[in-house]
Amino acid sequence: MDFDDAPPRPNDALADLVRQDLDRLSVAELEARIATLDAEIARCRTTIERAVNHRASADALFR
Template sequence: MEEDDLPRPGAPLDIVIKEDLDRLSVHELEARVAVLEREISRTKARLAGARDFKSNADALFSKS
């Protein structure tokens, strides 16, 4: 992972990745994984949409 790929300091993701997991119970860890998996799915869907939009825009403007 490159430096530019890391979240901005103080950003919510920065807080999540630095959280101490040792204090969480099995149930809390399972819940955390479920929430993060849903967020990954949501983010991948948004990424796919952004890529499609960019591809369509590139195709539109390259027809000149």
């Protein structure tokens, strides 16, 4: 498998997102982008909370 055939890593997508030229987007597109990013942040926070709670439950079980 060539390097170009490798699936993109999540950090690559984030790096691409940060490098995008925002000046070319309309206000509506920027607002939609913010809403999407807010939803993704909430999804990440939920996953973190679930992981922390799972870890706490496992720690309590093995005490």
